[in-house]
Amino acid sequence: MASSSANIWVLLGLGLAGIILMTQKLKKVIKEDFGAFVERFQLLPPPQPAPPKAPHPLTGLSFAVSDIFDIEGFITGFGNPDWARTHETAARTSLAITTIIEGGATCVGKTVIDDMAYSISGENKHYDTPTNPKAPSRIPGGSSSGSAVAVGAGLVDFSLGIDTAGGVRIPAGFCGILGFRPSHGAVSSIGVIPVSPSLDTIGWFAKDPSILRRVGHVLLQLPYADSRLPRHIIIADDCFQLLKIPVSRIAQVVIKSTEKLFGRQVLNHAKLGDYLASKVPSLKHFHNKNRNGELKLSSISSLAYAMQLIQRHEFKTSHEDWINSAKPVLDPVISAEIRATLEPGDVNLDYCQSARGETRSALNALLKDDGILVIPTLSDPPPKLGAKEISLGDYQTHASSLLSIASMSGCCQVTIPLGSHDKCPVSVSFIARHGGDRFLLDTVQAMYASLQEQADIASKSNLSANAVSKEESAEIAKEKGNIAFKDKQWQKAIGFYSEAIKLNGKNATYFSNRAAAYLELGSFLQAESDCNSAIGLDKKNVKAYLRRGTSREMLGYYKEAIEDFRYALVLEPTNKTANLASNRLKKLFQ
Incomplete structure (x- = not known):
C-alpha cells in the first residue's frame, strides 16, 4: 500500500515537472513582447x-x-x-x-x-x-x-x-x-x-x-x-x-x-x-545572367538582378571600411552574401x-x-x-x-x-x-x-472547391514543367512536376513527365520509380511503359525492358518507338 502511494507521488511529481518544463519552453518560444x-x-x-x-x-x-x-x-x-x-x-x-x-x-x-x-x-x-x-x-x-x-x-x-x-x-x-x-x-x-x-x-x-x-x-x-x-x-x-x-x-x-x-x-x-521589355531597353543587358549564373529571360527578373547589383555596390560603398576594420561576427546565414558583396566585380552600374x-x-x-x-x-x-528554402x-x-x-x-x-x-x-x-x-x-x-x-x-x-483549386494549381505547375522541359531545363522541370505531384499525387501524367526529365539527366533509377508510380495509377499509360523500358534498358534489365516495350505495343500497336526498341533488344539478347 505504501509502495503504491509512493509510486503515485512519483508520477504526480514527474507530471508536474513536465508541465513546468513545457511552460518554460513555451515562454522561450513566445516571449511577452514576442521578441520584437x-x-x-x-x-x-x-x-x-x-x-x-x-x-x-x-x-x-x-x-x-x-x-x-x-x-x-x-x-x-x-x-x-x-x-x-x-x-x-x-x-x-x-x-x-x-x-x-x-x-x-x-x-x-x-x-x-x-x-x-x-x-x-x-x-x-x-x-x-x-x-x-x-x-x-x-x-x-x-x-x-x-x-x-x-x-x-x-x-x-x-x-x-x-x-x-x-x-x-x-x-x-x-x-x-x-x-x-x-x-x-x-x-x-x-x-x-x-x-x-x-x-x-x-x-x-x-x-x-x-x-x-x-x-x-x-x-x-x-x-x-x-x-x-x-x-x-x-x-x-x-x-x-x-x-x-x-x-x-x-x-x-x-x-x-x-x-x-x-x-x-x-x-x-x-x-x-x-x-517592361518594350519600355525598358536597358534590361536587355541583364538577360543573360543572374547571381547564380543561370539564364535570365524575364524582364522582371532582369530588373531584380539590376536591383541586386545596385544594392551590393551601395552597401559596399557605405560599409566596406567598417567591416574590414572591425571584422564583425556576422549572422552565418547572411555572412557569405555580405562577403560576396564586398568582392570586386566588373558590374557596369550605368546600365x-x-x-x-x-x-x-x-x-x-x-x-x-x-x-x-x-x-x-x-x-x-x-x-x-530555420528552413533553407529562403536561401534557394x-x-x-x-x-x-x-x-x-x-x-x-x-x-x-x-x-x-x-x-x-x-x-x-x-x-x-x-x-x-x-x-x-x-x-x-x-x-x-x-x-x-x-x-x-x-x-x-x-x-x-468548401472543401470541394479547395480540391478543385489544388487540381488547377497542379495543372499550372505541370504546364510550367512542360515549358521548362522544352527549354531543356531538366532540373527546373523536375521541380515543377514535383510541385504538381505534391498538389495532386493521383495523376499518372505528372509522374510520367517527371520520369522523362530524369531520363534526360541520366537518373535512371528515379525515372523507373516514377514510371512504376504512373503505371500503378494508370495501367494504360503508354509513355510510362516506354520510359520505364528505356530506364531498365540503361540499367541493364534487358528482359524487363523488352516486356515494357511489348506491353506498350499491345496498348498502341502502331507506336514506332516501342516497335524499334523492342526489335533492337530482341536482336541483341534473344
Whole structure:
C-alpha cells in the first residue's frame, strides 16, 4: 500500500515537472513582447495645442522603430552587436521619428532588425528571431521584422522600418498586417543608417488603414485635399503566375472587390513583363545572367538582378571600411552574401541606373495619376523557421522579381493582408506612380473593408472547391514543367512536376513527365520509380511503359525492358518507338 502511494507521488511529481518544463519552453518560444524589442523606453510627444487649434493628428497612438533609426542618447545597433560596440550614442534623433513624435505619437522602443538590414528572413542569430504572431512556426520576414511583429502582436499602434528591397513589404505580408513603402525620397532618411541609399525608403506598418493613412499624412507632410479614387486597376497576370497558392485566392478577391466598388469598366489586365521589355531597353543587358549564373529571360527578373547589383555596390560603398576594420561576427546565414558583396566585380552600374530611370518612366506612363497596379506581394508563403528554402535560387529570384518593381521604379507600394491560406497569412500589393502616395493611401482606405469581406468569402470556400483549386494549381505547375522541359531545363522541370505531384499525387501524367526529365539527366533509377508510380495509377499509360523500358534498358534489365516495350505495343500497336526498341533488344539478347 505504501509502495503504491509512493509510486503515485512519483508520477504526480514527474507530471508536474513536465508541465513546468513545457511552460518554460513555451515562454522561450513566445516571449511577452514576442521578441520584437531590443530596447524599451518612452519618447513623449509635446503638449497638446490650446483650443481652438486641433489636437495633434497622432494623439494617443504608440509606435516603435527599427534599430536602424538614430535616437539621441541611444546607440543605433543595426542588428549587430559589433556595430553597437564600435559606435557612439546618436547625437540627434532621426527626422522621421521627430516628425512622428511632434505629430502626437509616443515612441516606446527599438525593435529587432536583420543583421545589418541585409536579409529578408527576419531571423537574427544575435538577438533571436521575433515570433510571427500570425504563424509562430514561420519566419516573420525582414529586414524590419521586429517592427512588423510589434504591430501584428498588438504591442503598438504602428511602427517604422526601412524598405530597401522589401524590408517593410515582406514582413507585413508574412505577419498579416499593412505595410507601406513610400515613393523614393518622399520621407527624409536623415538619421537612418544607409543600406543602399538610392533604394532605401522609410516605411511604416499598421493594422488599421485609417492609422496607416494618418501616419502617412504626417510623415509625407501632406496638406488637406479631397480623396481620389482609382479609375484604372491593372491586374499583372504574369506576376500572379508565380503564386504557389491558387490565383483565385488573391486576384479574384481584388477583382470582385473592384467590381463591387467601382464597376467592371475600371478593371484592366496586363502582362507586366512584356510591357517592361518594350519600355525598358536597358534590361536587355541583364538577360543573360543572374547571381547564380543561370539564364535570365524575364524582364522582371532582369530588373531584380539590376536591383541586386545596385544594392551590393551601395552597401559596399557605405560599409566596406567598417567591416574590414572591425571584422564583425556576422549572422552565418547572411555572412557569405555580405562577403560576396564586398568582392570586386566588373558590374557596369550605368546600365542599372538607366534601367531604373526607364522603369520609373514606364510605370508612371502606365499608371498615370489614377491607376493602381496589382501584384502579389510574394509568390511563396512564409517559410518555416530555420528552413533553407529562403536561401534557394528560385525563392530569391521570385521574391526579388516582385519586390524590384517598386524598388527600382521608386514608386509607392502597399502590402494589404487578405486573411490566410493553409494557416499562413496571404496578401496582395498595390502600386501607384512615383509621387502618388496620397492617392495610394486613399485607395487602401476606400477598398480595405471590401477586400477583407471578399477575402473572408474566399477563405470559407468548401472543401470541394479547395480540391478543385489544388487540381488547377497542379495543372499550372505541370504546364510550367512542360515549358521548362522544352527549354531543356531538366532540373527546373523536375521541380515543377514535383510541385504538381505534391498538389495532386493521383495523376499518372505528372509522374510520367517527371520520369522523362530524369531520363534526360541520366537518373535512371528515379525515372523507373516514377514510371512504376504512373503505371500503378494508370495501367494504360503508354509513355510510362516506354520510359520505364528505356530506364531498365540503361540499367541493364534487358528482359524487363523488352516486356515494357511489348506491353506498350499491345496498348498502341502502331507506336514506332516501342516497335524499334523492342526489335533492337530482341536482336541483341534473344
